[in-house]
Amino acid sequence: MSKHRRKRARRQSSPTSREAAASLSNEGSSTSAAPAPLSRKDAKILEFNERYDVENKSHEEVLAAQLENWSSDVYDHFIMPPGIITTKTRDGTITVQYVFVCKSHIGPSSTAPTLTRAHHDDSTSNLVRHVDICKPDDAVAPAGKAINDFAHGSTYSKALFRYLLSLWIACRHRPFSIIEDPELIRIFRMLYAQVEIPSASTISRDIQEIFTLSQAHIAKLLQDFPGRLHLGLDGWTLPNVLSFLGVTVHYIEGAQMRTFILDFVKLAENHTGNYLTQELAKCLKLYGIDKKILGITGDNASNNDTLMAELELLLGGYFSMLTHIRCLAHILNLIVKAILSLFIMRRVQASSESDTGEDDLELYELQEEDDLDSSLATREFNDDGEPVPQTDDDLEVDAAREEADAMIIEEIMAEVEASEGGHRANIRVAQFAITKLTQLAKRIFHSPAIREDLRMACELCQIKPKQMIRFVATRWNSVSQAISRALYLRPALDTLLALPKYDKNNKKSLRRFKPSPEEWIVLEQLEPVLEMFLVATELISHSSQPLLHVVIPIIDKLTAELENVIANNNLVQAVRLAATRGIKVLNKYYSATDESIMYRLAILLHPRYKMAYFKKQKWPQDWIDTATDLLRQQWVTYYKPKATELQVVAAAAAQASTSAPGLASSASASAHRINKLFAEDDFDNTGTTTTGPMDPLEQYLSTPPMSCGDPILYWSGMLGIPGQPENQFARMALDFLSAPATSTDVERAFSRGSLTVTKRRHALSDESVRAATVLSSWANIPDIIPEAHIVSVFKGKSRRPKGAGIVSDDVPAGVEVIEVD
Structure with missing residues (x-):
């Protein structure tokens, strides 16, 4: 024992x-x-x-x-x-x-x-x-017995073995050469002495063939899908200078969100709107879905605006730029950048002003402090002070996006800086608060000795030991988390900085980074302002929930909160001025939602909101009438069934106006979080319920809002019996409500791609990168890869007679090579 x-x-x-x-x-x-x-x-x-x-x-x-x-x-x-x-x-x-x-x-x-x-x-x-x-x-099977003897009935198949090896290497981002590792070969031969192990070049070709065979299967699945599809777009440049346009596809099937990479489109020219349009149109036609696209989500770059306009012309009316969706996560990030711009002293300004005061010079010197280790400049650390594992993507910043963001922030600053001139002293205190906190966190992270002293200080203060969080340039909303952690650690930081070895009056001591009481007040008041953007970003960043219907409510909520901050005379002036910068950006993009029909129609098609949300927000009646007219136009043009089928659909719409047994109360976890954040947006069932006209849309709009946690579950229950004609009104609702509010899924795809293209794999071709990255996404969706068909194709190759072909690792690109036994 x-x-x-x-x-x-x-x-x-x-x-x-x-x-x-x-x-x-x-x-x-x-x-x-x-x-x-x-x-x-x-x-x-x-x-x-x-x-x-x-x-x-x-x-x-x-x-x-x-x-x-x-x-x-x-x-x-x-x-x-x-x-x-x-x-x-x-x-x-x-x-x-x-x-x-x-x-x-x-x-x-x-x-x-x-x-x-x-x-x-x-x-x-x-x-x-x-x-x-x-x-x-x-x-236990004796050594040397075939794999099927000790696997209780499973049989070795060369074709299946090749397929599974290829899938493993693609999905787990392994190098092709791993298949030739002597230790791995010994393991295979220990299990089955006659195992046939393909070469690295064969695995590379197999992955591309699996991708091609799966591509045809997925194209048919999407073509046969009865509803409309949505796309997410973003550009990506690899460390080996290859550029791709990442395209994700989104739709609802069986009350579940389906999200995966559609393709990685190689880009060989400058990323102009016209060129991106041409390449995207080719991709959609390749999959046969160029007439099925409803919404397209992307960041706020100007070339995306051009892409949407030209795509409408190129696809011949099957897509409209009125369904362009601007990535809400990017908008929230812009707002946070605008808020924080007040707390960062521009170095050009600091170095060029001839009348720079003593405080400005001190602040400028603090900002000029160099990293002790530049390789850790953007690293994140865990609570133990150890660097969190990162990919190449963590160190990579989209230069074009950052430049565009900077231009937007500069425009906002130019609008408000004249009115901020009388508050320079207050702004300077705020700038000192953020700068000191940044530099203090940096030095603690770089020194194991200081981290240990901070841990002991936490124990002395009887708080759970934690490490400070760095301000990471490549992570959205990291400043909010960093400030929250610093406020939690404040007693321990005071204890740490009071130690004699750190409390020295010189330019190398930690003492100079200790925030003053006034600076701590700034951090305490700034934290809740940033926290609400952090919560909003988390809410709209889940692949399982499209959440387009919460975009306008989130913007309304944030607008109200920022207005309260601006009007609150109890807050320090710097925080109020920062909120003013943030609301300028928020208003800019709130106005942009009027350019798309997607947001308003998603609100109207949510049984909990309908027109009541707009009325509660005191929208002018003509704005509400415009929104309902747009909904009627979509219904009549694309969804309204023939008169003979209208009675059945109207009955379903009438049921949708009252209840949906088993679905209305089955809200997902994300829906519960949204309901908690926007609790005041619940609506009473006030109004007059009428029998209404036979038209399902009018029947739906004529009834008051109803309790509904998850609209996807709700409308999925209204589609009808599988195999029978669908309720087209429910289909329209699902089509609009399934649009993604952000393009974060494309960015996640790029993060997976960076695991494939590492610093040691820069020689990978664009075909290999495309096949491996896309295949790893497809493998996460059940039954989307036609395994049986692919294995059958591989078996057919294995059965070819000897001498029918030769496997060579040095075959020129573009020449088809078939491996034979």
């Missing part, structure tokens, strides 16, 4: 979690009675949460960290890693358990025993008891 005993990791020399828990429990004991001591179980859970940083890591990341400490050989008896199951209790608490599946009982004739264990429990007792009584279905 001793061989199964787990080797426990030696505890750190710092105070135990039990002691930390006690000190946390005693916090505030001077003003209230001491709370009851933690139970043994609660103390163990607290220790586990702290040790593995559960609050900031996913379940998979926590499990990966635990696996490094599981040294008992009892785990060899089970499939590793174990499965993860989560359960929500009545009080809303999420419990996490691991599922251990016995290796010895896997096969077609038996059910494998499973054991569960709480994720914080490191005991192996139950696992050991199972091993002691386990009776495998079959004895």
